[in-house]
Amino acid sequence: MKDKQQKPIWIQNISQLVTLASDKKGPRVREAMRELAIIEGGSVWLEDGVIQDLGTTREMILKYLPRAEEAEIVDATGKIVTPGLIDPHTHVVFGGSREHEFEMRLEGASYMDIMNAGGGIHATTRKMRSLTEEHIFNQTTRRLDLFLQHGVTTLESKSGYGLDLENELKQLRVMQRLQNKHPMDIVPTFMGAHAVPEEYRENPEHFVNLVIDEMIPAVVEEKLAKFIDVFCEVDVFTPEQAERILLAGKAQGLIPKIHADEIEENQGAHVAARVGAISAEHLLKVSDEGIEELAKSGVIACLLPATALYLGEKPARARDIIDAGVPVAISTDCNPGSSPTISLPLVMNLACITMKMTPAESLCAATYNAACALQIEDRVGSIEIGKQADLVLWDVHNHQKLHYIFGVNHVKKVWKKGVKVVG
Numbered sequence: 023m024k025d026k027q028q029k030p031i032w033i034q035n036i037s038q039l040v041t042l043a044s045d046k047k048g049p050r051v052r053e054a055m056r057e058l059a060i061i062e063g064g065s066v067w068l069e070d071g072v073i074q075d076l077g078t079t080r081e082m083i084l085k086y087l088p089r090a091e092e093a094e095i096v097d098a099t100g101k102i103v104t105p106g107l108i109d110p111h112t113h114v115v116f117g118g119s120r121e122h123e124f125e126m127r128l129e130g131a132s133y134m135d136i137m138n139a140g141g142g143i144h145a146t147t148r149k150m151r152s153l154t155e156e157h158i159f160n161q162t163t164r165r166l167d168l169f170l171q172h173g174v175t176t177l178e179s180k181s182g183y184g185l186d187l188e189n190e191l192k193q194l195r196v197m198q199r200l201q202n203k204h205p206m207d208i209v210p211t212f213m214g215a216h217a218v219p220e221e222y223r224e225n226p227e228h229f230v231n232l233v234i235d236e237m238i239p240a241v242v243e244e245k246l247a248k249f250i251d252v253f254c255e256v257d258v259f260t261p262e263q264a265e266r267i268l269l270a271g272k273a274q275g276l277i278p279k280i281h282a283d284e285i286e287e288n289q290g291a292h293v294a295a296r297v298g299a300i301s302a303e304h305l306l307k308v309s310d311e312g313i314e315e316l317a318k319s320g321v322i323a324c325l326l327p328a329t330a331l332y333l334g335e336k337p338a339r340a341r342d343i344i345d346a347g348v349p350v351a352i353s354t355d356c357n358p359g360s361s362p363t364i365s366l367p368l369v370m371n372l373a374c375i376t377m378k379m380t381p382a383e384s385l386c387a388a389t390y391n392a393a394c395a396l397q398i399e400d401r402v403g404s405i406e407i408g409k410q411a412d413l414v415l416w417d418v419h420n421h422q423k424l425h426y427i428f429g430v431n432h433v434k435k436v437w438k439k440g441v442k443v444v445g
């Protein structure tokens with residue numbers, strides 16, 4: 023006999039079951055980003071943590087009526103169901119907050135001015151080094167709860183607030199513990215090269231060597247990360263340093279990502295193409311040639327419209343990037359400095375409002391293409407038989423409305439691996 027939680031879930035009368043199913047493999051580009059494979063009047067049966075079956079409510083009643091009594095039935099009249107959202111770029115594991123920097127920026131200081139004066143990433147690094155692992159764990163747990171409440175069921179999480187071996191490992195171990203304790207799926211990225219720590223300011227090359235010679239092997243040894251990322255930016259890491267670090271990580275089995283061309287054009291997209299990165303992040307200042315390089319090499323552009331808005335920068339050129347045939351994912355960039363938000367739905371609104379993406383493109387970018395940016399699209403990111411039962415029920419009757427009405431949390435219920443975690 024199954025206990026109450028493990029009962030099958032039968033969601034019926036869904037105004038739009040937005041599956042994003044497709045026979046084609048790999049990240050979606052151009053028109054394919056708008057193909058959502060919607061079942062109007064849909065129904066889905068979840069069992070043993072996976073999507074067991076789906077179709078129209080009429081078809082599903084014919085098949086599943088004999089088993090109706092054993093299932094928990096959810097009436098979704100007037101509502102839509104989508105895959106659980108996936109956030110492919112966060113710095114969610116941190117302690118403290120930086121609201122004083124927010125005020126400094128309102129008064130005219132720039133993000134890089136603050137960082138170069140020892141604030142920004144350095145301020146959060148001091149917190150990571152001084153707070154206990156337990157404290158960081160508890161603060162992050164609260165953020166993950168909020169992410170779930172906003173429909174996110176999987177997220178990527180970067181290190182990069184330790185900037186020494188001990189504290190990088192501490193941050194990554196918090197992710198590992200959370201992966202075991204929290205319903206959220208967490209995909210870890212090692213980002214020891216997030217900033218040159220203050221103690222290496224006179225000797226950045228020594229820090230690059232430390233990342234390559236000591237940190238990467240230790241992270242790989244403990245199996246603490248799947249990806250490796252570098253902040254390739256003027257006054258942070260040069261394209262040459264970024265390339266060396268990413269290739270060193272790749273040689274040890276980590277998959278490269280790169281913070282590219284965010285504040286200034288800095289050849290980040292070119293480095294992404296050269297090292298075979300899975301994704302290039304930010305791209306606010308990417309050049310036309312950079313976009314071409316991304317398209318040629320199949321790198322996913324991970325765009326972060328909340329960060330651009332928060333820093334007062336022009337948004338990324340999503341239309342040019344999509345038209346060039348680059349697959350696009352979107353993300354919160356959740357961090358205490360340039361994007362203190364957990365709301366991926368807000369980012370979806372901003373993708374439309376500020377970057378002129380269509381609602382369909384935005385949804386693809388926050389689900390299926392986001393899964394591709396984490397190389398987990400074989401199990402999440404779309405609603406297909408056999409995939410993990412990560413679903414969101416939204417209190418809107420079509421997917422456009424999810425993007426159209428902003429500043430409201432439309433989430434009604436969330437299921438993670440077939441278990442209701444919200445609602």
Ligand SMILES: N=CN[C@@H](CCC(=O)O)C(=O)O
Nearest residue numbers: 142143253355357358359360
């Ligand atoms: N740009 C670099 N890193 C983060 C910000 C980190 C921070 O300010 O704490 C980003 O992606 O926006």
Ligand SMILES: [Zn+2]
Nearest residue numbers: 111113281355
């Ligand atoms: Zn980032």
